[in-house]
Amino acid sequence: MWHKRFSHVYLEEGVEKYPMTRVILDRLSNSKLVTVKNYKDVFARSGQNFQLQKRSPKLILARKKDHLIYEGSMASQDFGYRNFYYNSLLLNCVYNCDYCYLQGMYPSGNMVVFVNEDDFYRATAKAIDYRPFPQEPLYLCISYDTDLLAYESVVPYTSRFIEFTREHEDLVIEIRTKSANWRALEEIVPCDRAILAWTLSPPEVASAYEQLTPSPEQRIQAIKQCLDRGWPVRLCFDPVLRIDNWEKIYISFFKEVFKHLPAEKIRDVSLGVFRMNPDYFKRIKKQRTDSDILYYPFESSPSFVSYPAEERSQMIEKLKDALTKYVPAETIETWT
Amino acid sequence: MKIIVTALRQEARPLIDALGLKQDSSSRRIPVYTSADTLLVISGIGKMYAGIATTHAVHLAGESKDNHLINVGMCGAVVDQIALGEAVTVNKIWDHSSGREFFPDMLINHSLQEASLGTFDQPVTTANRPILACDIVDMEASGIFQAAHLFMSPHQMLFIKVATDYLEFSSDDYSQMQRYYEQSLDEWAPILRNCEQFDSADPVISPEQETLLSSVAESMRLTQTQTHQLRDAVTRFLVRGGANLEILKPNLATKPKHKTLRNQLFESMIQALNK
Numbered sequence: 001m002w003h004k005r006f007s008h009v010y011l012e013e014g015v016e017k018y019p020m021t022r023v024i025l026d027r028l029s030n031s032k033l034v035t036v037k038n039y040k041d042v043f044a045r046s047g048q049n050f051q052l053q054k055r056s057p058k059l060i061l062a063r064k065k066d067h068l069i070y071e072g073s074m075a076s077q078d079f080g081y082r083n084f085y086y087n088s089l090l091l092n093c094v095y096n097c098d099y100c101y102l103q104g105m106y107p108s109g110n111m112v113v114f115v116n117e118d119d120f121y122r123a124t125a126k127a128i129d130y131r132p133f134p135q136e137p138l139y140l141c142i143s144y145d146t147d148l149l150a151y152e153s154v155v156p157y158t159s160r161f162i163e164f165t166r167e168h169e170d171l172v173i174e175i176r177t178k179s180a181n182w183r184a185l186e187e188i189v190p191c192d193r194a195i196l197a198w199t200l201s202p203p204e205v206a207s208a209y210e211q212l213t214p215s216p217e218q219r220i221q222a223i224k225q226c227l228d229r230g231w232p233v234r235l236c237f238d239p240v241l242r243i244d245n246w247e248k249i250y251i252s253f254f255k256e257v258f259k260h261l262p263a264e265k266i267r268d269v270s271l272g273v274f275r276m277n278p279d280y281f282k283r284i285k286k287q288r289t290d291s292d293i294l295y296y297p298f299e300s301s302p303s304f305v306s307y308p309a310e311e312r313s314q315m316i317e318k319l320k321d322a323l324t325k326y327v328p329a330e331t332i333e334t335w336t
Numbered sequence: 337m338k339i340i341v342t343a344l345r346q347e348a349r350p351l352i353d354a355l356g357l358k359q360d361s362s363s364r365r366i367p368v369y370t371s372a373d374t375l376l377v378i379s380g381i382g383k384m385y386a387g388i389a390t391t392h393a394v395h396l397a398g399e400s401k402d403n404h405l406i407n408v409g410m411c412g413a414v415v416d417q418i419a420l421g422e423a424v425t426v427n428k429i430w431d432h433s434s435g436r437e438f439f440p441d442m443l444i445n446h447s448l449q450e451a452s453l454g455t456f457d458q459p460v461t462t463a464n465r466p467i468l469a470c471d472i473v474d475m476e477a478s479g480i481f482q483a484a485h486l487f488m489s490p491h492q493m494l495f496i497k498v499a500t501d502y503l504e505f506s507s508d509d510y511s512q513m514q515r516y517y518e519q520s521l522d523e524w525a526p527i528l529r530n531c532e533q534f535d536s537a538d539p540v541i542s543p544e545q546e547t548l549l550s551s552v553a554e555s556m557r558l559t560q561t562q563t564h565q566l567r568d569a570v571t572r573f574l575v576r577g578g579a580n581l582e583i584l585k586p587n588l589a590t591k592p593k594h595k596t597l598r599n600q601l602f603e604s605m606i607q608a609l610n611k
C-alpha cells in the first residue's frame with residue numbers, strides 16, 4: 001500500500017549540476033524524479049502530517065543559499081570548545097524517535113539534502129579563519145539536526161567531511177549518530193579530530209521510543225569496531241527518559257555497555273535528561289497522542305520543557321555517579 | 337468522507353452509476369451527488385469554478401481529517417509515454433498562468449503511472465507543446481488544489497487523470513474521448529472505493545471519556561491549567577495501557593468548597609493516574 005521510503009526524489013531547480021546530486025541519484029535509481037522550483041514548495045507546505053509522511057518519506061535535493069554554518073547557542077553542548085558551530089547538511093532524519101524535537105521544528109517528515117557541498121566547505125574554511133578564539137580549534141557538529149552516518153550509503157557526507165577535516169588542522173568535528181553503520185567508515189583512516197558521538201539508550205527505551213534505529217547491541221558492536229580502529233568515540237546517554245524503574249534500567253545498561261567497550265578508550269561521555277524547546281513540544285503534542293513519554297507531568301520554563309528540577313538533578317546525580325565507576329568524572333559532561 | 341470533483345457531467349456520470357450516488361436537490365447551482373460516504377460535485381470548466389465547487393463540497397461534507405478529495409477527469413497528454421485511455425496519478429500541478437507549483441503527497445502506491453500536470457486557463461493545442469513543462473494538461477487541478485489546501489492536508493488529495501487526446505481534437509472526437517475515459521474506469525475506480533483512512537485510528541481519549549473529563553473538570557471547578565494537566569495525565573494513563581477511567585468517577589460527585597481542597601483532590605487524582 002505505502003510507497004517505499006524515498007520512492008520520490010524532488011529536485012530543486014539547478015541542483016542537477018552538483019556532483020552530490022549525481023551520487024545520490026545513482027544510489028536511488030528506482031526513485032521517481034519530480035522537479036520543483038524551490039524546495040520549500042514541497043518541504044514547507046502547510047498542513048503536512050509529519051508522522052504519516054514518516055511512513056513513506058521523500059527525499060528533496062536542494063541548494064542551501066545561506067546559513068551554511070551556524071554559531072552554537074549558549075545552551076548548546078560545546079564540550080568546552082569556545083568556537084562552537086554546527087551546520088545543516090540534511091534536514092530531518094531517517095529514524096523516528098518519539099522524543100525527537102525535529103517533529104516540532106520542521107513542517108514535514110520528508111528529508112532535505114543540501115547538495116552544494118563545496119559551499120559548505122568554503123563557509124567552514126572561512127569560519128576557521130575568522131574564529132573568535134584563534135588559539136583554539138573550530139568545533140563543528142555536522143550531524144546536528146539529523147543522523148548523517150545513518151544515511152551515508154546514499155548521501156556520503158560523513159566520509160567527505162572527515163576528509164575535509166583531515167586537511168584543516170584547526171577543525172574538530174562531531175558526528176552524532178544512532179547508526180550501526182561502521183562499515184561506511186571501514187575504508188577511512190581514523191582522524192583524531194573527527195569525533196564519533198554515539199547516542200545509546202537501554203533496550204527498554206530504544207525498542208519503545210526509537211523507531212527504526214538499530215538496537216543498542218548493534219550500536220555497541222559498531223562502536224567497538226570504531227574504537228578498535230582508533231576513532232575517537234564519545235558516548236551520549238542523552239536523552240535519559242524517566243521511565244518506570246529508570247534508575248535500575250540505566251545503571252544495568254551502563255554495566256552492559258562497559259562490559260563490551262573498553263572504558264579507557266572512550267574519549268568522553270555526555271549525560272543529559274530529556275528537554276525540549278517549549279514551542280516544538282507544544283506542536284508535537286498537538287500532532288500525536290500515541291507516546292506516553294510526551295505526556296509526563298513535565299515542568300515548563302520559557303527556554304525548555306523537561307522533568308521537574310528536582311527529578312532532573314536526581315537523575316543526573318544518580319546516573320553520573322554510576323558512570324564514574326567506569327569513566328573519570330571529569331570526562332562526563334552533564335545536561336539538566 | 338470521499339469528496340470527488342469532476343469538471344464535466346460526462347466525467348461524473350460513470351461514477352454516479354458505479355458508486356450509486358443520488359442527486360442532492362438542495363444544491364441547485366452546483367450539481368452534487370451523494371451516498372453515505374461519498375460526495376461528488378460537478379464544477380464546470382476552468383480553475384475558478386473548480387475552486388468554488390471544491391469549497392462548496394468541503395463545506396457540505398464538513399471539514400475532517402478523514403476526508404479524501406479526489407479529482408478525476410479527462411486530460412490532454414503532452415508526452416507520448418502516456419497512452420490514450422491511460423489513467424495516471426498526478427505528482428505535481430503547475431499553474432501555467434501564475435507559474436506556481438503544488439504537490440499532493442505521494443504516500444500510497446496506487447499502481448498507476450505518475451505524471452506532472454499543467455493547469456491552463458485556455459484549451460491547449462499542439463502549437464503550445466514546446467512551452468509545456470509537464471506531461472499532461474487540464475483546466476482545473478490547480479484551482480482544486482488551492483481551494484482544498486485551505487481545509488485539508490496535501491496527503492488527503494489525489495488527482496487521477498485519464499489521457500483522452502494528444503492536444504489535437506475536434507468535436508467529432510468527443511465520443512471516442514468519452515469511450516477512453518469510461519474504458520479506463522476499471523483501472524482506477526477501485527482506488528475510489530478503497531480510499532485509505534489515514535487518520536482513522538481511534539483517538540486515545542474516546543468521546544465518552546472526553547465527556548467524563550469535561551464533567552470532572554466542571555464539577556471540581558478545575559482551572560484551565562489543571563484541565564490541561566488532567567488531559568495529559570489521562571492520555572499518558574491510556575497510552576500506558578490503562579483500561580478505563582473508573583478512577584475519575586468518584587470525582588464527579590465532588591464539589592470542593594474551596595481552592596485548597598480542590599487542589600488536594602486534583603493532586604491525588606493526578607497521582608493515581610501517574611502510578
Ligand code: SF4
Binds near residue numbers: 094095096097178
Ligand atoms: S536519531 Fe536523533 S535526529 Fe534522528 S529521529 Fe532520533 S532523535 Fe531525531
